[in-house]
Amino acid sequence: MKIQYLPHTADIRMKIEGSTLEELFMAGVLGMGNILREGFCDKNGPFVLKSKIELMAQDETCLLIDFLSWVLSTSYSEKAIFCEVVIFELTRKKIRVEIHGKQQAQGFDEEIKAVTYHEADVHKNNNGDWETLIIFDI
Amino acid sequence: MKINKTDIHKIEDFLWEIPKAFRPKMRVPARILASEPLLDAIMDDRSLVQLVNVASLPGIKGASLVMPDVHEGYGFPIGGVAATLYPEGAISPGGIGYDINCGVRLLTSNQKIEEIKDKLEGLSKELYAQIPSGMGKGGQIKLSAKEMDEVLFKGAEWAVEKGYGVKEDLDFMESKGRLENADPSMVSDMAKKRGTDQLGTIGSGNHFVEVDYVEEIYEETIAEAYGLSKGQVVVLIHTGSRGLGHQVATDNIRRIMSAMPKYGIEVPDRELACVPFNSEEGQHYFKAMCAAANYAWCNREVISWEARTAWRNIFGPAIEPLKLMYDVAHNITKVETHLVDGKQAQVIVHRKGATRAFGPGFEELPESYKLLGQPVIIPGSMGTCSYVLAGAARSNELTFGSCCHGAGRRLSRTAAKKQVNAPVLKENLKEKGIYVEAGSFKGLAEEAPIAYKDVNIVVETVIDSGIAKKVAKLKPVVVVKG
Numbered sequence: 057m058k059i060q061y062l063p064h065t066a067d068i069r070m071k072i073e074g075s076t077l078e079e080l081f082m083a084g085v086l087g088m089g090n091i092l093r094e095g096f097c098d099k100n101g102p103f104v105l106k107s108k109i110e111l112m113a114q115d116e117t118c119l120l121i122d123f124l125s126w127v128l129s130t131s132y133s134e135k136a137i138f139c140e141v142v143i144f145e146l147t148r149k150k151i152r153v154e155i156h157g158k159q160q161a162q163g164f165d166e167e168i169k170a171v172t173y174h175e176a177d178v179h180k181n182n183n184g185d186w187e188t189l190i191i192f193d194i
Numbered sequence: 195m196k197i198n199k200t201d202i203h204k205i206e207d208f209l210w211e212i213p214k215a216f217r218p219k220m221r222v223p224a225r226i227l228a229s230e231p232l233l234d235a236i237m238d239d240r241s242l243v244q245l246v247n248v249a250s251l252p253g254i255k256g257a258s259l260v261m262p263d264v265h266e267g268y269g270f271p272i273g274g275v276a277a278t279l280y281p282e283g284a285i286s287p288g289g290i291g292y293d294i295n296c297g298v299r300l301l302t303s304n305q306k307i308e309e310i311k312d313k314l315e316g317l318s319k320e321l322y323a324q325i326p327s328g329m330g331k332g333g334q335i336k337l338s339a340k341e342m343d344e345v346l347f348k349g350a351e352w353a354v355e356k357g358y359g360v361k362e363d364l365d366f367m368e369s370k371g372r373l374e375n376a377d378p379s380m381v382s383d384m385a386k387k388r389g390t391d392q393l394g395t396i397g398s399g400n401h402f403v404e405v406d407y408v409e410e411i412y413e414e415t416i417a418e419a420y421g422l423s424k425g426q427v428v429v430l431i432h433t434g435s436r437g438l439g440h441q442v443a444t445d446n447i448r449r450i451m452s453a454m455p456k457y458g459i460e461v462p463d464r465e466l467a468c469v470p471f472n473s474e475e476g477q478h479y480f481k482a483m484c485a486a487a488n489y490a491w492c493n494r495e496v497i498s499w500e501a502r503t504a505w506r507n508i509f510g511p512a513i514e515p516l517k518l519m520y521d522v523a524h525n526i527t528k529v530e531t532h533l534v535d536g537k538q539a540q541v542i543v544h545r546k547g548a549t550r551a552f553g554p555g556f557e558e559l560p561e562s563y564k565l566l567g568q569p570v571i572i573p574g575s576m577g578t579c580s581y582v583l584a585g586a587a588r589s590n591e592l593t594f595g596s597c598c599h600g601a602g603r604r605l606s607r608t609a610a611k612k613q614v615n616a617p618v619l620k621e622n623l624k625e626k627g628i629y630v631e632a633g634s635f636k637g638l639a640e641e642a643p644i645a646y647k648d649v650n651i652v653v654e655t656v657i658d659s660g661i662a663k664k665v666a667k668l669k670p671v672v673v674v675k676g
Contacts, residue, residue: 061608063606063608063609064266064606064607065239065265065603065604065605065606066265066266066267066272066603066606066607067267067268067607068607094636114451114452117464118451118464122448125444125448129384129441129444132437133384133387133388163633165634165636166398167397167399167676169292169293169399169440170443170444171444172268172269172292172465173268173269173447173451173463173464173465173467174267174268174269174463174464174465176464191268193268193291193292193440194399194607
């Protein structure tokens with residue numbers, strides 16, 4: 057998987073890639089966790105806090121954004137950062153998943169107001185990998 | 195889609211138009227309130243593409259508009275205004291933004307800057323101690339489920355009833371700090387959970403509490419009525435509805451996006467998701483948005499209480515309390531009456547990064563302001579200056595009674611971090627007499643003055659276009675950021 061942070065005037069633009077749709081969703085969670093606290097997901101395991109959800113959406117783009125929005129809301133309500141994903145089921149319109157994270161008593165580095173649909177477009181690139189841009193409202 | 199300068203027609207010195215014929219799906223022209231140099235700068239990002247997209251909203255009237263502080267957002271540009279015909283025109287959560295009722299208020303003191311210069315550093319530390327700021331910091335108030343519903347219903351009145359506010363403040367807030375259409379039952383449990391401990395907190399990003407002094411007065415009569423005088427110390431508070439508002443927006447964009455096919459609506463950007471205002475989904479969002487807006491007014495009232503506590507702790511119990519000059523929202527939608535196609539009509543005015551700026555004669559204003567126009571508060575960046583303006587009648591002709599909301603970002607956060615050494619910036623500001631307390635150096639670098647447009651140019655454009663009058667210029671001396 058590949059995660060890049062690209063320039064944006066006011067917000068954060070993240071580009072994620074994965075060889076499978078599963079990997080793309082994992083990259084989204086990891087990339088967002090590392091925005092909430094820089095490098096947190098790279099070095100703070102084990103991630104013992106767990107939360108499960110099943111979500112449906114009209115297509116894979118909405119599914120990814122809705123999923124990341126739920127992860128973000130759970131981060132705020134649990135005061136935790138989530139870094140790992142166990143996917144039980146993933147189709148273009150449905151995900152059944154468990155996320156793993158860790159409480160973060162010191163607070164976060166960045167307040168992400170929302171995961172937006174703007175510029176999001178889950179598709180296969182020329183290399184056959186899944187990719188999309190995601191704009192986080194800061 | 196690419197927009198060239200040749201696609202943009204000059205209407206007046208400070209008003210430009212992309213005609214409706216520019217793209218087939220545009221229902222109205224797109225208009226830009228800017229001087230020519232500002233227009234050239236605006237063309238550097240995707241603001242105008244987003245403005246053109248907004249012009250395709252169902253039921254939009256007049257024009258889709260941007261103010262001179264516009265910058266690229268997501269879906270709608272930040273600094274945008276769009277009015278759709280009531281009651282069937284579109285309501286779009288993206289046209290308000292995720293931080294519902296993000297806004298700014300100004301409190302006045304009876305002290306002059308010369309009298310308190312030696313206490314500024316202590317004041318900065320006390321404000322930082324009293325007002326929780328930064329990401330994930332909870333406030334002193336933990337709301338029960340019943341109290342949460344009361345806050346969402348009553349807005350700033352709740353803070354006054356519970357002793358966290360001052361009754362006299364209520365008259366000096368846009369909509370008196372309470373939108374009557376609020377319905378707490380339209381707000382999700384997750385949103386309420388996120389808001390449980392966030393009253394009285396400013397959060398992070400570009401939110402702040404600032405102590406300024408009035409450096410210059412431009413309109414003596416209006417300034418006197420607003421209670422402003424040269425050298426006077428004032429407090430600016432900039433924040434919104436925190437996580438609760440963010441969640442209300444997230445919940446409803448998702449709900450509205452799913453409902454769009456039912457109404458045959460297609461939009462060029464998913465963040466423009468919209469439904470008819472009078473639809474079930476439209477009313478659900480509107481009532482939840484009103485509730486979140488009430489939370490924001492309550493939040494700014496509680497923060498004022500914290501600032502007043504800090505004031506007493508530094509200057510003693512006998513000091514005259516800080517008085518609210520005005521509180522304005524700059525991310526909100528309201529049903530208002532405006533001139534549409536030559537007739538007075540009710541429209542749903544979306545303001546995203548734009549401030550209401552009604553001119554003289556507006557009934558809602560307190561008696562002392564009624565003949566002068568609504569106060570408009572324009573925060574600059576730390577280290578530069580802010581302005582108090584008065585709304586003018588021309589705003590109703592040109593911008594659905596709206597004005598700019600700040601300086602507007604110029605640099606990305608990444609670019610600002612690369613260019614700014616935050617500890618050095620803090621020291622440099624201190625040498626200039628500006629004491630900064632920030633949750634992190636990273637946040638400080640992202641919000642450095644160089645990241646923003648020149649607020650003076652933005653304000654001059656607004657003044658020259660006639661939509662507001664310049665009343666006073668404020669210089670910062672203390673900045674508390676998350």
